[in-house]
Amino acid sequence: MAGSACRWLLALGLLGCLSAEAAAPVWAIRGAHNTLYLAGSIHLLPEADAALPPALARAYADSACLVMEIDLGKLAPAEALDTLMQHGGLPDTTSLREIAGAPRYARTSAAAAALGLPAASLDHEAPWMVALQLTELEYARLGFDPEQGVEQQLLRRALADHKSTAGLESLADEMGVFEALTPATQLRFLDMVLDDLDDTGDETRAVLAAWRRGDAARLAALLTAEYRSFPALYDALVMDRNRSWLPQIEQLLKGEENCLVVVGALHLVGKGGLLELLRRDGHPPVQLE
Numbered sequence: 259m260a261g262s263a264c265r266w267l268l269a270l271g272l273l274g275c276l277s278a279e280a281a282a283p284v285w286a287i288r289g290a291h292n293t294l295y296l297a298g299s300i301h302l303l304p305e306a307d308a309a310l311p312p313a314l315a316r317a318y319a320d321s322a323c324l325v326m327e328i329d330l331g332k333l334a335p336a337e338a339l340d341t342l343m344q345h346g347g348l349p350d351t352t353s354l355r356e357i358a359g360a361p362r363y364a365r366t367s368a369a370a371a372a373l374g375l376p377a378a379s380l381d382h383e384a385p386w387m388v389a390l391q392l393t394e395l396e397y398a399r400l401g402f403d404p405e406q407g408v409e410q411q412l413l414r415r416a417l418a419d420h421k422s423t424a425g426l427e428s429l430a431d432e433m434g435v436f437e438a439l440t441p442a443t444q445l446r447f448l449d450m451v452l453d454d455l456d457d458t459g460d461e462t463r464a465v466l467a468a469w470r471r472g473d474a475a476r477l478a479a480l481l482t483a484e485y486r487s488f489p490a491l492y493d494a495l496v497m498d499r500n501r502s503w504l505p506q507i508e509q510l511l512k513g514e515e516n517c518l519v520v521v522g523a524l525h526l527v528g529k530g531g532l533l534e535l536l537r538r539d540g541h542p543p544v545q546l547e
Contacts, residue, residue: 283523284313285543287536289511295321296507296532296543298523301409302402310411313546322515324416326409327522328432329425331417338429345433346387353381354388358445365452366392373399385444386436389451396455409520426503426521435494443490450488475527497530504535511541 283298295317310318318324348354355363366388367377373395380388404410416423439447503521510517526533533543 283526284317284546285526285533286317286546287511287541287543289513291514292511293320293516294507294511295516295518295546296526296536297408297518297520298526299408299520300523301407302397302404305401305403305406308406308411310408314408317518317546318412318415320516321421321518323422323424323517324412325424325426325510325517325519326413327426327520328429329423330409330413331423332425333429341429341433342387345430345437346384348382348384350382354383354385355381357385357441358448362445362449362452366448369452369455384437385441385448386439389444389448390436392455393451412518412520426506426519427499435499439491439494443494446488447491496524500525500530500532500535504532504539507532507536508539508541 285296287294287296297314297317348357354366358366363377366380369392370377370380370388373392375391375395380391383391413423415421436444503525507519510519521532525531528534536543
Protein backbone atom coordinates (compact mmCIF):
# COMPACT_ATOMS: atom_id res chain seq x y z
CA MET A 259 0.00 0.00 0.00
CA ALA A 260 3.03 2.27 0.13
CA GLY A 261 2.64 5.40 -1.97
CA SER A 262 -1.16 5.41 -1.88
CA ALA A 263 -2.26 7.28 1.24
CA CYS A 264 -1.46 10.85 0.26
CA ARG A 265 -2.75 10.22 -3.25
CA TRP A 266 -6.24 9.33 -2.10
CA LEU A 267 -6.33 11.73 0.84
CA LEU A 268 -5.53 14.41 -1.72
CA ALA A 269 -8.49 13.51 -3.87
CA LEU A 270 -10.82 12.56 -1.05
CA GLY A 271 -10.76 16.23 -0.22
CA LEU A 272 -9.56 15.87 3.35
CA LEU A 273 -6.17 17.21 2.32
CA GLY A 274 -4.45 18.26 -0.87
CA CYS A 275 -3.22 20.83 -3.35
CA LEU A 276 -4.15 22.32 -6.70
CA SER A 277 -2.67 24.18 -9.67
CA ALA A 278 -4.09 27.43 -10.97
CA GLU A 279 -3.81 26.01 -14.47
CA ALA A 280 -6.15 23.15 -13.67
CA ALA A 281 -9.34 22.67 -15.67
CA ALA A 282 -11.16 21.36 -12.63
CA PRO A 283 -13.53 18.44 -13.10
CA VAL A 284 -16.97 20.09 -13.08
CA TRP A 285 -20.18 18.45 -14.30
CA ALA A 286 -23.62 19.92 -14.99
CA ILE A 287 -26.76 17.92 -14.20
CA ARG A 288 -30.11 19.22 -15.42
CA GLY A 289 -33.07 19.21 -13.06
CA ALA A 290 -36.67 19.92 -13.99
CA HIS A 291 -36.24 23.66 -13.41
CA ASN A 292 -32.60 24.16 -12.52
CA THR A 293 -28.99 23.10 -13.08
CA LEU A 294 -26.84 21.45 -10.44
CA TYR A 295 -23.08 21.77 -10.86
CA LEU A 296 -21.00 19.00 -9.27
CA ALA A 297 -17.32 19.81 -8.82
CA GLY A 298 -14.38 17.71 -7.68
CA SER A 299 -12.39 19.66 -5.13
CA ILE A 300 -9.00 19.58 -3.45
CA HIS A 301 -8.86 21.49 -0.17
CA LEU A 302 -5.39 23.07 0.17
CA LEU A 303 -3.70 25.54 -2.21
CA PRO A 304 -0.34 27.31 -2.30
CA GLU A 305 -0.89 31.04 -1.93
CA ALA A 306 1.09 31.86 -5.07
CA ASP A 307 -0.92 29.44 -7.17
CA ALA A 308 -4.47 29.69 -5.88
CA ALA A 309 -6.64 31.06 -8.71
CA LEU A 310 -9.81 29.05 -9.27
CA PRO A 311 -10.02 27.25 -12.62
CA PRO A 312 -12.39 28.91 -15.14
CA ALA A 313 -14.92 26.07 -15.24
CA LEU A 314 -15.33 26.19 -11.48
CA ALA A 315 -15.60 29.98 -11.46
CA ARG A 316 -18.31 29.83 -14.14
CA ALA A 317 -20.27 27.22 -12.21
CA TYR A 318 -20.11 29.35 -9.07
CA ALA A 319 -21.24 32.48 -10.93
CA ASP A 320 -24.27 30.62 -12.32
CA SER A 321 -25.32 29.24 -8.91
CA ALA A 322 -27.46 30.73 -6.15
CA CYS A 323 -26.21 28.37 -3.43
CA LEU A 324 -22.97 26.66 -2.47
CA VAL A 325 -23.17 23.14 -1.01
CA MET A 326 -20.04 21.60 0.52
CA GLU A 327 -19.33 18.36 2.35
CA ILE A 328 -19.52 20.39 5.57
CA ASP A 329 -21.11 23.84 5.74
CA LEU A 330 -17.96 25.76 6.60
CA GLY A 331 -19.94 28.97 6.80
CA LYS A 332 -21.69 27.69 9.92
CA LEU A 333 -18.75 25.87 11.54
CA ALA A 334 -17.31 27.86 14.44
CA PRO A 335 -13.62 27.18 15.25
CA ALA A 336 -14.41 26.36 18.89
CA GLU A 337 -17.10 23.90 17.79
CA ALA A 338 -14.71 22.26 15.33
CA LEU A 339 -12.00 21.85 17.98
CA ASP A 340 -14.48 20.39 20.44
CA THR A 341 -15.74 17.90 17.84
CA LEU A 342 -12.22 16.81 16.95
CA MET A 343 -11.37 16.27 20.61
CA GLN A 344 -14.55 14.28 21.22
CA HIS A 345 -14.09 11.95 18.25
CA GLY A 346 -10.32 11.82 17.80
CA GLY A 347 -9.17 11.31 21.36
CA LEU A 348 -8.38 8.10 23.18
CA PRO A 349 -9.81 7.14 26.57
CA ASP A 350 -7.74 8.31 29.53
CA THR A 351 -6.95 4.69 30.35
CA THR A 352 -5.01 4.03 27.12
CA SER A 353 -2.44 5.67 24.84
CA LEU A 354 -1.21 5.60 21.28
CA ARG A 355 2.02 3.96 22.46
CA GLU A 356 0.01 1.09 23.95
CA ILE A 357 -2.28 0.67 20.92
CA ALA A 358 0.37 1.04 18.22
CA GLY A 359 3.11 -1.12 19.72
CA ALA A 360 6.75 -0.13 20.09
CA PRO A 361 7.98 -0.36 16.45
CA ARG A 362 5.02 1.55 14.98
CA TYR A 363 5.11 4.11 17.77
CA ALA A 364 8.80 4.71 17.14
CA ARG A 365 8.10 5.32 13.42
CA THR A 366 5.23 7.65 14.30
CA SER A 367 7.36 9.59 16.78
CA ALA A 368 10.16 10.00 14.23
CA ALA A 369 7.74 11.21 11.55
CA ALA A 370 6.13 13.67 13.98
CA ALA A 371 9.49 15.00 15.12
CA ALA A 372 10.57 15.56 11.51
CA LEU A 373 7.45 17.69 11.05
CA GLY A 374 8.03 19.66 14.24
CA LEU A 375 5.39 17.92 16.34
CA PRO A 376 6.31 16.49 19.76
CA ALA A 377 5.39 12.82 19.89
CA ALA A 378 3.94 13.29 23.36
CA SER A 379 1.21 15.50 21.90
CA LEU A 380 -0.08 12.47 19.96
CA ASP A 381 -0.16 10.03 22.85
CA HIS A 382 -3.85 10.47 23.54
CA GLU A 383 -5.04 10.64 19.93
CA ALA A 384 -6.59 7.80 17.95
CA PRO A 385 -4.43 6.33 15.15
CA TRP A 386 -6.68 7.75 12.42
CA MET A 387 -6.37 11.25 13.86
CA VAL A 388 -2.59 10.93 14.04
CA ALA A 389 -2.54 9.79 10.40
CA LEU A 390 -4.52 12.82 9.26
CA GLN A 391 -2.39 15.20 11.32
CA LEU A 392 0.87 13.87 9.90
CA THR A 393 -0.40 14.14 6.33
CA GLU A 394 -1.74 17.65 6.84
CA LEU A 395 1.55 18.75 8.40
CA GLU A 396 3.47 17.34 5.44
CA TYR A 397 1.32 19.33 3.02
CA ALA A 398 1.82 22.43 5.16
CA ARG A 399 5.57 21.83 5.00
CA LEU A 400 5.26 21.78 1.21
CA GLY A 401 3.51 25.16 1.27
CA PHE A 402 -0.18 24.36 0.97
CA ASP A 403 -2.72 26.44 2.90
CA PRO A 404 -6.36 25.51 3.64
CA GLU A 405 -7.28 29.20 3.64
CA GLN A 406 -6.34 29.27 -0.05
CA GLY A 407 -8.24 26.07 -0.82
CA VAL A 408 -11.22 25.76 -3.14
CA GLU A 409 -13.92 25.65 -0.47
CA GLN A 410 -12.53 28.56 1.52
CA GLN A 411 -12.24 30.69 -1.62
CA LEU A 412 -15.78 29.84 -2.69
CA LEU A 413 -17.09 30.40 0.83
CA ARG A 414 -15.58 33.87 1.02
CA ARG A 415 -17.19 34.70 -2.32
CA ALA A 416 -20.55 33.27 -1.26
CA LEU A 417 -20.59 35.29 1.96
CA ALA A 418 -19.65 38.48 0.11
CA ASP A 419 -22.29 37.80 -2.57
CA HIS A 420 -24.96 36.87 0.01
CA LYS A 421 -25.40 33.40 -1.46
CA SER A 422 -26.70 30.62 0.75
CA THR A 423 -24.45 27.79 1.93
CA ALA A 424 -25.23 24.26 3.07
CA GLY A 425 -23.51 20.98 3.94
CA LEU A 426 -24.10 17.34 3.05
CA GLU A 427 -22.96 16.21 6.50
CA SER A 428 -21.70 17.61 9.79
CA LEU A 429 -18.13 17.54 11.05
CA ALA A 430 -19.31 15.07 13.69
CA ASP A 431 -20.64 12.83 10.89
CA GLU A 432 -17.29 12.95 9.09
CA MET A 433 -15.25 12.30 12.21
CA GLY A 434 -17.64 9.52 13.18
CA VAL A 435 -16.73 7.64 10.00
CA PHE A 436 -13.11 7.46 11.14
CA GLU A 437 -14.02 6.79 14.75
CA ALA A 438 -16.09 3.78 13.68
CA LEU A 439 -13.15 2.11 11.92
CA THR A 440 -11.93 -1.00 13.70
CA PRO A 441 -8.66 -0.67 15.65
CA ALA A 442 -6.89 -2.85 13.08
CA THR A 443 -8.15 -0.67 10.20
CA GLN A 444 -7.05 2.49 11.98
CA LEU A 445 -3.56 1.11 12.49
CA ARG A 446 -3.34 0.01 8.88
CA PHE A 447 -4.40 3.51 7.86
CA LEU A 448 -1.60 4.96 10.00
CA ASP A 449 0.89 2.54 8.42
CA MET A 450 -0.18 3.72 4.95
CA VAL A 451 0.50 7.32 5.87
CA LEU A 452 3.87 6.53 7.46
CA ASP A 453 4.89 4.62 4.33
CA ASP A 454 3.75 7.44 2.08
CA LEU A 455 4.95 10.68 3.66
CA ASP A 456 8.25 10.85 1.80
CA ASP A 457 6.46 10.43 -1.56
CA THR A 458 3.83 13.13 -1.04
CA GLY A 459 5.20 15.48 -3.70
CA ASP A 460 5.43 12.80 -6.37
CA GLU A 461 1.98 11.44 -5.53
CA THR A 462 0.51 14.92 -5.75
CA ARG A 463 1.92 15.55 -9.21
CA ALA A 464 0.47 12.28 -10.54
CA VAL A 465 -3.03 13.12 -9.34
CA LEU A 466 -2.89 16.76 -10.37
CA ALA A 467 -1.85 15.91 -13.92
CA ALA A 468 -5.13 14.02 -14.33
CA TRP A 469 -7.08 16.59 -12.31
CA ARG A 470 -5.88 19.45 -14.55
CA ARG A 471 -7.23 17.63 -17.58
CA GLY A 472 -10.51 16.79 -15.87
CA ASP A 473 -9.65 13.19 -16.76
CA ALA A 474 -12.12 11.20 -14.66
CA ALA A 475 -10.99 7.85 -16.06
CA ARG A 476 -7.36 8.51 -15.17
CA LEU A 477 -8.31 9.81 -11.72
CA ALA A 478 -10.32 6.66 -11.12
CA ALA A 479 -7.37 4.49 -12.17
CA LEU A 480 -4.94 6.39 -9.94
CA LEU A 481 -7.16 6.68 -6.92
CA THR A 482 -9.08 3.44 -6.62
CA ALA A 483 -6.54 0.72 -7.45
CA GLU A 484 -5.08 0.47 -3.95
CA TYR A 485 -8.53 0.44 -2.39
CA ARG A 486 -9.15 -2.99 -3.86
CA SER A 487 -6.77 -4.33 -1.24
CA PHE A 488 -8.28 -2.15 1.51
CA PRO A 489 -12.04 -2.24 0.90
CA ALA A 490 -12.99 -1.50 4.51
CA LEU A 491 -11.46 1.95 4.28
CA TYR A 492 -12.78 2.69 0.79
CA ASP A 493 -16.31 1.64 1.70
CA ALA A 494 -16.35 3.73 4.88
CA LEU A 495 -14.74 6.90 3.55
CA VAL A 496 -16.16 6.95 0.03
CA MET A 497 -18.98 4.61 -0.91
CA ASP A 498 -21.04 4.81 2.29
CA ARG A 499 -20.84 8.60 2.33
CA ASN A 500 -21.72 8.82 -1.37
CA ARG A 501 -24.85 6.77 -0.74
CA SER A 502 -25.74 9.07 2.14
CA TRP A 503 -25.24 12.20 0.04
CA LEU A 504 -27.06 11.02 -3.09
CA PRO A 505 -30.65 11.65 -1.88
CA GLN A 506 -29.67 15.16 -0.80
CA ILE A 507 -28.10 15.91 -4.18
CA GLU A 508 -31.11 14.52 -6.01
CA GLN A 509 -33.41 16.66 -3.85
CA LEU A 510 -31.48 19.74 -4.97
CA LEU A 511 -32.30 18.76 -8.57
CA LYS A 512 -35.98 19.27 -7.72
CA GLY A 513 -35.43 22.91 -6.75
CA GLU A 514 -35.81 26.14 -8.64
CA GLU A 515 -32.33 27.60 -8.15
CA ASN A 516 -29.01 26.52 -9.60
CA CYS A 517 -26.59 25.05 -7.05
CA LEU A 518 -22.88 24.27 -6.94
CA VAL A 519 -22.04 21.12 -5.00
CA VAL A 520 -18.32 20.77 -4.16
CA VAL A 521 -16.93 17.47 -2.84
CA GLY A 522 -13.55 15.77 -2.84
CA ALA A 523 -12.66 14.47 -6.30
CA LEU A 524 -12.45 10.86 -5.12
CA HIS A 525 -16.18 10.97 -4.37
CA LEU A 526 -16.94 11.53 -8.06
CA VAL A 527 -15.01 8.83 -9.88
CA GLY A 528 -14.85 5.05 -10.01
CA LYS A 529 -17.21 2.36 -8.79
CA GLY A 530 -19.79 3.81 -6.43
CA GLY A 531 -18.77 7.37 -7.36
CA LEU A 532 -21.41 10.08 -7.45
CA LEU A 533 -21.19 10.35 -11.24
CA GLU A 534 -22.03 6.65 -11.59
CA LEU A 535 -24.81 6.83 -9.01
CA LEU A 536 -26.42 9.84 -10.67
CA ARG A 537 -26.31 8.20 -14.11
CA ARG A 538 -27.89 5.09 -12.63
CA ASP A 539 -30.75 7.17 -11.28
CA GLY A 540 -31.38 8.90 -14.61
CA HIS A 541 -29.44 12.12 -14.04
CA PRO A 542 -26.64 12.07 -16.66
CA PRO A 543 -23.81 14.51 -15.83
CA VAL A 544 -22.24 16.54 -18.64
CA GLN A 545 -18.66 17.67 -18.05
CA LEU A 546 -17.96 21.39 -18.55
CA GLU A 547 -15.21 22.41 -20.92
